[in-house]
Amino acid sequence: MGNGDIDLDVVLRVLQACGVAVSQQPEKDLFTFEKDDIIEVYELDPTVKRRMIQRFSRKFNIPIHYFYNPRQVPPGKITC
Amino acid sequence: MAVKKQGAKPAPAMAFHGKSKDGKLSIVGIGNLRVVIVQDDDSWFAQGLEIDYASQGKTIEDVKKHFENGLMATVHEHLKIFGSIEKLLKVAPEGVWNDLLMGNFIKSRHFQYCQVSIHKLSKGLQTSLPFDGIQYIEPKRAAAC
Numbered sequence: 001m002g003n004g005d006i007d008l009d010v011v012l013r014v015l016q017a018c019g020v021a022v023s024q025q026p027e028k029d030l031f032t033f034e035k036d037d038i039i040e041v042y043e044l045d046p047t048v049k050r051r052m053i054q055r056f057s058r059k060f061n062i063p064i065h066y067f068y069n070p071r072q073v074p075p076g077k078i079t080c
Numbered sequence: 081m082a083v084k085k086q087g088a089k090p091a092p093a094m095a096f097h098g099k100s101k102d103g104k105l106s107i108v109g110i111g112n113l114r115v116v117i118v119q120d121d122d123s124w125f126a127q128g129l130e131i132d133y134a135s136q137g138k139t140i141e142d143v144k145k146h147f148e149n150g151l152m153a154t155v156h157e158h159l160k161i162f163g164s165i166e167k168l169l170k171v172a173p174e175g176v177w178n179d180l181l182m183g184n185f186i187k188s189r190h191f192q193y194c195q196v197s198i199h200k201l202s203k204g205l206q207t208s209l210p211f212d213g214i215q216y217i218e219p220k221r222a223a224a225c
Contacts, residue, residue, distance in 0.1 A: 050120055
C-alpha cells in the first residue's frame, strides 16, 4: 500500500460511525453510501487510495484524520 | 467503444431528465461529461467536472469502468429514491477543479492534460444506460498525445 491508502473495511467502519448508511450490492464490488440528500454508488477495490479518502471526507463532512486514526471517532457518534 | 478525438473542441456538457408520455419510463441523458484522470500513487483517480462524482482504479481502463458503472448505479439510485437526478447534478467544487486541472500546471508550468477519448455507448446500451458519452481527460504522459 502507498502512503495515504486505507483498507476498505476501515473506511466503511468510519463512514458508518459518522452516519453514512453503507450497503453492498453482491454481484459487483458496488457500495451504496447514503447520508442526508447524498446518495452515491462506488465500485471500490479492497484498498482505498488517498484521493478517494479526501473525497469521502469532503462529501460526507468527516474529518480526514478519522480515516487514518479511526480510534479518534467518538464512540456512539452517529453524525460528523 | 472509445473514439479517439485529439484536439477536437469539446462540446458543452448537458444533462436532461424526462418521462415518457405515460409517465412510466424515466429517460435520463447526460452527455459530454468531462472527467479528469490523475495518477494517485500506483493507482488512478477519475473526477467528473460537471457532475461531482469520482472513482478509483488500478489501471486507466479500470478507473473508467468503475466511473461508468458507479455513475450509472448512482443515477439509478437517485431515480429510485428521489424520482429525479436533480440532487446529483452538482458541479465539482472550485477547489477540485483547481487541484486537478491547475495544480500540476502551476507546479510544472506545463499543461499536462489533453482530451483523448470520447466513450460512446452502443445502441443497445444507450437505451438502458443513463448517459450517452464521457470525455476523458488524461495526463499527457499516459495518453501520449
